[in-house]
């Protein structure tokens with residue numbers, strides 16, 4: 449029953465999320481993350497999988513959790529250490545045919561001993577950063593600091609989502625090494641924009657994760673396993689359709705913009721055989737499960753009495769305003 453109630457709320461936000469994509473894409477020259485719509489959707493749907501005790505407070509602050517799902521991307525050019533938290537270039541650590549993980553310890557200190565911290569930072573730290581954020585979220589639950597709970601919950605949702613994207617596990621993150629430049633935005637933004645409304649969001653419920661470390665590394669491994677298909681099918685469909693059918697032009701405001709055509713997107717999406725939907729669903733489930741696990745590990749504190757201070761309320765409402773701004777944008781069409 450709770451699920452059906454939540455699903456109707458979810459539908460109400462659907463339009464806002466899509467409109468949000470238009471707004472945020474127009475504000476950023478190059479967005480190479482899930483796509484703002486993807487991040488917003490993942491955090492939002494993760495709330496619906498939570499048990500009632502946690503969901504009750506998260507749903508009160510749903511606009512904040514959605515809008516802040518993209519905060520880590522928004523600050524990555526202002527905070528030097530930020531960029532490395534969004535990816536891990538696994539192919540730096542192995543040669544073709546080897547197990548990507550055989551010489552990459554999951555434990556942070558062991559990984560430093562093996563490769564040096566400079567190397568880890570240079571090639572990305574997303575799985576380790578998820579663990580750090582889970583610890584912070586757990587501490588926020590323990591101290592019952594609602595503002596921090598919401599902040600860390602929103603942001604860990606972003607990093608977990610990034611870990612579910614195959615192109616976040618490779619040095620060839622945008623196809624620049626294989627003459628497939630632009631594939632990053634294609635996979636995680638354009639396909640989401642066109643297809644996400646057709647996905648199945650009945651995912652089940654958050655579960656307790658005995659080891660968040662094992663879970664996040666399993667997610668990274670699954671992303672990396674999918675990488676070959678992401679690249680190979682793009683090449684195959686490009687060859688089949690040819691350049692003239694691969695791209696189209698869309699009117700965005702007063703600008704005519706070159707985009708991947710609808711026909712190409714549909715063919716590529718079909719050839720991936722549900723991969724984008726599977727990775728999106730896995731990300732939603734893991735975000736929700738990590739939130740829930742942090743709460744359980746904090747001793748399952750009661751949340752119903754938690755309140756924000758006045759200044760914290762102002763901070764949150766400022767962040768929520770981005771969603772309201774979206775209402776002036778209309779959904780763009782695809783040719």
Ligand SMILES: [Zn+2]
Pocket residue numbers: 481482520521534606610
């Ligand atoms: Zn990111």
